[in-house]
Amino acid sequence: MGAGASTGAERPAGPDAGGRRRSAFGRLLRYGFTDPAEAARLLAAPELAPHRDNTVLLDGLGGAADPDQALRGLLRLMEAQRLCGGEDGGQRLLDTVLAAKPLRDRLLGVLGASEALADHLVTHATDWQSLVTWETADLHPGVEEFEAALEGADTPDALRVAYRRALLGIAARDVCGTSDLARTAAELADLATATLRAALAIAEAAAPEDAAACRLTVIGMGKCGGRELNYVSDVDVIFVAELPQGAPEDADEPGALRAATRLAAHLVRICADTTAEGTIWPVDANLRPEGRNGPLVRTLASHLAYYQRWAKTWEFQALLKARFVAGDAELGRAYCEAVSPLVWQASERDNFVTDVQQMRRRVIAGIPAAHVERELKLGPGGLRDVEFAVQLLQLVHGRSDPELRSPTTLEALRALAAGGYVGRRDAADLDAAYRFLRTVEHHIQLHRMRRTHLMPEDDAALRRLGRVLGFRAEPVTELHQAWKRHAAAVRRLHEKLFYRPLLDAVAQLAPGETRLRTQAARERLEALGYADPAGALRHLEALASGVSRKSAIQRTLLPVLLGWFADSADPDAGLLGFRQVSDALGKTPWYLRLLRDEGAAAENLARVLSAGRLAPDLLMRAPEAVALLGSAEELAPRGREALTQEVLAAVGRADTAEQAVAAARGVRRRELFRTAAADIIGAYGTEDSPAHVDPAPAVDRVGRAVSDLNAATVAGALRAATRARWGDTLPTRFAVIGMGRFGGLEQGYGSDADVVFVHEPREGVGEREAAEAALAVAGEMRRLLQLPTTDPPLLIDADLRPEGKSGPLVRSLASYEAYYRRWSLAWESQALLRAEPVAGDAELGRRFVALIDPLRYPEGGPSAEAVREIRRLKARMESERLPRGADPTTHAKLGRGGLSDVEWTVQLIQLRHAHEVPDLRTTRTRDALAAARAADLLDGDDADVLDEAWLLATRVRNAVMLVRGRPGDTFPSEPRELAAVGRYLGYEPGHVGELLEDYRRTTRRARAVVERLFYEDEERAGA
Template identity: 55%
Template sequence: MRSERRTTSTGRLVRHGFQDVEQSEAALDRLGDASDQLLHLIATTADPDQAVTYLADLADRVEDRQRLLDALVDDEGSCMRLLAVLGATTALGDHLLRHPEHWHDLTDPALGSTRPAAFAVRGDLLRAVGADPLDAAPVATGEDAVVVDALRVAYRRLLLRLAARDLSHGVGVDDVAAELSDLAAGTLDAALAIARARVGSSADGARLGVIAMGKCGGHELNYVSDVDVIFVAEAAEGYDEQAAIRAATQLAANLMRICSDHTGEGTIWPVDAALRPEGKSGPLVRTLASHEGYYQKWAKTWEFQALLKARPVAGDLPLGQEFCARVAPMVWSASERDGFVTEVQAMRRRVIEHIPAAHAERQIKLGSGGLRDVEFAVQLLQLVHGRADETVRAPTTLSALSHLTQGGYVGREDGAALDGAYRFLRTLEHRMQLWQLRRTHVLPEDHDALRRLGRSMGFMREPVEELNEEWRRHSREVRRLHEKLFYRPLLGAVAKLRADEARLSPASAQQQLAALGYADPKAALRHLEALTSGVSRSANIQRTLLPAMLGWFADAPNPDAGLFGFRQISEALGSSHWYLQTLRDEGQVAQRLATLLASSRYATDLLQRAPEGVRMLASDEALRPLTRAVLQKEMTSAARRHVDPVEAVTAVRAIRRRELFRIAVADLLGLLDVADVGYALTDVTAATLEAALVAAGLAIEAERRGPLPTRVAVVAMGRLGGFELSYGSDADVLFVHDPVPGAAAEDAGRVARDVVNEFRRLLALPGTDPALRVDADLRPEGKQGPLVRTLESYARYYANWSVVWEAQALLRASAIVGDVDLCRRFTELIDPLRFPAQGISADDVLEVQRIKARVDDERLPRGADPATHLKLGRGGLADVEWTVQLLQMRHAGRVAGLRTTRTLEALQAAVEADLLTESDARALSEAWRTASGLRNATTQVRGKPADSLPRDTRERAAVAHIRGYPPGESDRMVDDYLRVSRRARQVVERVFWG
């Protein structure tokens, strides 16, 4: 008996993924003996309960029940295709129940390996409505309603075949979408044949072309979607144009109704002509000339974006092809329109803003991280780059993405990630729509629906959790890459250029370069040819980058230097996979690189020695100077990793070079205040000195084969001690040592000298980075005195022989390198000397003034203009600093705020102590800041230290550019400096000279 033969149990069904066990057991009973052999395949479907119920119902409706069951048992391929459909879509399951004979279509073995040709699909549909596939003539016979239903049945039969292939044979989503598009095109042709029968002989004089837009035009249609079209018409030869247009309009209107009307066989899909000129307010049908005139005069940016996917699919194909040929040049020049990129970006934002809040998070099409993000990014890249590169003009998203990746417009990893995410999301969209053949893009929240959906996507173990995790992963990746590509700053710059400029035509390049401001256009052209020659991916990326970068170079003071520097950097890094990709994908990096190369010889020299610094340009955060503590840890660790002291200091200097570049670029881009530049340079220098002292100490320890008998400290002096270094400042220092308990004084002194000499030797070694000159001339007795002293020796000297200028020099002393305890004790030693409790005497004040007068007379370089010498000129840095220092020596004993090595802090303290008026302090501060900023900018431009404003007009213009002045206003920069220095000088006359 059957009950004895059956082994199915409730537990077994649950293990096979069934949920409604009672209903499924009943359905299996209806299948009889075949159920045991079919169970394992039923269990692989998206919804086993639904699959077995539909199968039992279908078996009851077919003419030969046993033939169906035998075929399913004997042919696993046919069984798999039928069950996959029944378990994943109620709409096609219901279709099979209405037309049970269509199950035979799923026994076709070719379904598993062959995609039907578009002409074959079209032929099947035309024959179904009684039209001749050779000329798509009007339907010859039959009642209109019967023919319309015949079209629906034929469409669903072909859709059934496609769904079976899709669900059971792993067909690529791009092939599925293309086949759906072919099916739509054939349906439009069949509907047009029915429409011609309806309209009658008046349609004979009308040539009507149907242009598919959107997904159908791009060969990437969904299972359920509006089919967007544009209608173009012309009168046939010998016919009146107005009559032909009226007839064509009737044909178009009937075609739309035939596809979208509901009948006993349901509907197919709406045909939407809203993308036509003037939208729903415009005429349904236009001539070629009318279309062309509209697009030339009135079309908006989004209309050209829509036309990117235009494709003739039905009706008069030659007419449709002529339409596409006429609009194509306008499509590929659309990116030249003012504000094109920002307008497309704004349109995408508006789409997101109009998504209902309840659906925003689970919208896989329109929401952030959804299909539209991929499509908009790809289309924007196509429209920007496609005018000069025809290889990226494919209307299909995945094909276009592939070509953009191959052409270097999208990075390989980014392209692969977008491709994978888009395929996943489109497959998910297809599975959602197949369920009831309804247009939906919102991921369900119902657990059962998610379970069925997950299983249809191949997630069988934990379908809901696996589906959600994979969907979120792809959405995050799409959001990230959409922001990166769609809002890439480089796009706007490239889009502004004309197509011939984007191609860098050799015939006009020299003229263009000269017009942009290149002083040597021939040399510039040689650089361009070297960068862009060949067919390599790198050359292609360079051809994309250079039009924009040429403009950015031209916006800076020295375009020729910028282009030459870019060639050098590119040749140094050309084989590095990240370099050109970073410039292409991170437009800010490319623009910043162009700015620094064409503005700062100092930063360019640093970058050429370490081109990897390009990575720092990616963000403001990456250009934030590192703290001394972080740098000191990195540098000392690098020094300790090397036994050879030369190798140790070489590693330290490489870190210093990197940090100098970081600071120079941040300064150049206006990310650092002038005082912050001084602090940052001081931190780098102090960390470098600390690491070099470690390396020197280790070297001497290795020589002695034992620990050092003394501790050494380095006291920063001058601008280093004041935390006010400029790019070219020396490191003024004092050296102090302190023997360890029990060490012989003579041995400790000799070892201290050895350490200091090794320290100076290591830092003086020739190298490719800017020199760090260590100057110890401010030590007691100057060059005649010992290089390094004990703390007690300093104490005796300062107690017995120190003069006022030495106390003044100690105002800038900061013991910050070496033994921490020794640094503290040295500071305690000198504080009473530099900050005397009662202030300095009147005689000492006169001595300070006498020394300043001598400096003014003797130190200004011969030929230097005292008005524009930033350091020693009238109202310059020395004037301000000597004035502040005199206030400190006179009043710091009783005003704690003045006990600082920093000029600007001392100025503020003097105001708070009523020693200066706010206006006087502001005048001094403004002069100090202005002179310091100009001094740094001059070093940036010239690549070497300078204390005077440049006399060369081009260099002076470059300094003005760095300081934020508009082009052509370098004279205003000089006038501004003269004004602030004059005001400062007036304060100096009153406060310093009395």
């Protein structure tokens, strides 16, 4: 018979075979196989063919996290058995597996969960037998059992093999569900303890003379110390050594330390080295005093001296988990007993609050941007959030409550709940989230025994992970849903954990609820940076007590708000401000709804209230301005035209000049708050907008916004002064010319309004009548703007007019022309560089500008004598106007490399070159700098140095006004105010020293440029 006959005979059977195949594939899919064709092929292999329909085998494979992987692993293991145990070795293994359900669940569970452990079983063909035992004692082994399992492993490679064999049992119990997360983590830590002891024994056997020369103890830290270790993790340790007991007084202590160091280093190598048998884990000793820069081994006395004098708060936080694990037990216990009191006194340290804030930010800053969405450990709502929160509460309350001193996260969380420091429901939710996240982390690591905290991206890995966690219907979808739910719970509870019990301490609670003791509440508030915890508790009581809807909403808002207040330089001010605003607006329906429903509004309010005095003071006088905080659009500055229209309309509705200027001030108050709030929020940043990306746009935006606002206010005062006597039309045209920073659109929050007044008689009006009207209106404007007010004042300064204070307050345009033609001095030409009309008659303003342009942009530049005069004036100003006792290295306006230095240098360039370089004809300092660079009049590096110094000095002045509520050119001396200035400028708490160093360095560099460009030789100046 030929091939054709054979093919023809098979054709009728085709559809039936296809149906059977589809039926078989469907069955395999139901068992959880994702590649039924490949699974069917493997099941048809000679080793398994007799059992391919065996439901016992299929049930066992289907119970694994990854049935496909478990099947491949089983075949590999059977082949290894055949190679080492004869032709029937694989069959004996299979028969044993099929006959014993405990072994079947364990072995197939491990094969389906971990490729790395499958590789180990294939390489070490008899180690599968370690999974046969199913005794009660085997379910929960401790250090002694693991030591017995490692007994006889007297070489590094033997220890590596024995370690993996012991790890098999832990993983088997884990994947089979006979051990929960806490038990698994404890077993991993106990196995690590036994392994460290075995490694130390190997090291001592290799160098008995070193072992005899010292006493060495190994202190477990981190997750090892807390008995909550991962499958793959560095094992954190600290080494302590002493002379042998009974050593003579003149014994060689340095020699003992050298011997101990050799033993410790050998132990580290045994555990961390990689050979053909793999590796165990890295031993990390960087938690020791001075970290990697300090000696690997110290005496107990040396450790204590360091901790008592130099240690930072995070080091005591780390010591919270210190536990003896290997070596000299007596010395280990002595170390733990000695450092324990230091741990529980840490919250009394002067710098505890600052250190805590830095630790919190370190948690956030440690998130790699590319991995933030996948991070189980460092990401928002991750494991680090839980661990940090629990440890901080332990440090705060553990000093007075020994029940809280467990080094294990979940045990400490239970103790915090039992003691009333954390709500029981919150603790239960956090416990569940922590267990879920750690379980996910464990099984991600278990697959290939690699250290990672990233959620996998491929579907096969996610499916395996979902199945091992018990999600069988839609493993990937259910896994992601559970992860997001638990991460969100952690994010929510991270705030509640700290702050909800504070509210419970003061609110009216239902019978049976836990109440945080008053003293404990004060301790917690102190730890969070509140200088007056008793006052803070009173504010909380006023806000959150009672059963009203208002109180209920406040209890919802306050846990988050308190966290934002604590993140500021002055939490007390933030909380006080919030109470005052709430008292003013609490009965307004939209207020609490805005904070509750608009996510940005509450955070923005917290930032504004705790950043200093200016913005809260403005808000207290206009609480309805809270509505501006709801969105970025509301906080955007309004233009000069819109502001002027609003101010003039308000002035027009007023009955008297005083009422008119009060109305103008009301607009200015609201808009000043808008500008300050946007500035503060931008400086702090939010969850949606990172802080301190580029300060330059913020400085320019504030300068323009404040200048526009002041121009509108001056226009309102001019209208008010005019209407009081002349109605809508003065007998003379009248214009206000902005000078200095006003004309340059560079005003800060506390800037005066430098101006000159110009007028021109209307047709038919005599010179005298026009002059008298102009003088009267200018005087009335100044009077109105100087009326007593609680708002930041806007002072009119006209000292830059011709002849200064001794000259007439107002001149006609013709008078200016005559004066400038005959008498103008060099400093006046320089001052006119920043002249720009800001209010009044626009056409007259333009004509004034046309008049002064030849003076400020002179053809051929200033004379050599004019340059010398400008230099003399600058030198005199430096020596005479700097306040007595002021530090010239930190005075933002007149100090070295400050605003005056930069501005006079730029203005000298403008005087020399603006006639030929039109782009230099600007009133704005930074625009002129950019134009000088573009025209190659200034080296690019020099321009950058000057620009950086000008921006920094401007920001310092703005920060001082925001923080203190009054103008200032120097850094505050009061620590909280200085810290607040630092926060605005982007410096974390505790780093104000760096702020001052950076300021001095920046301005020193600028001064060097100024001395080269401004105080150059006269020959070049006149060239």
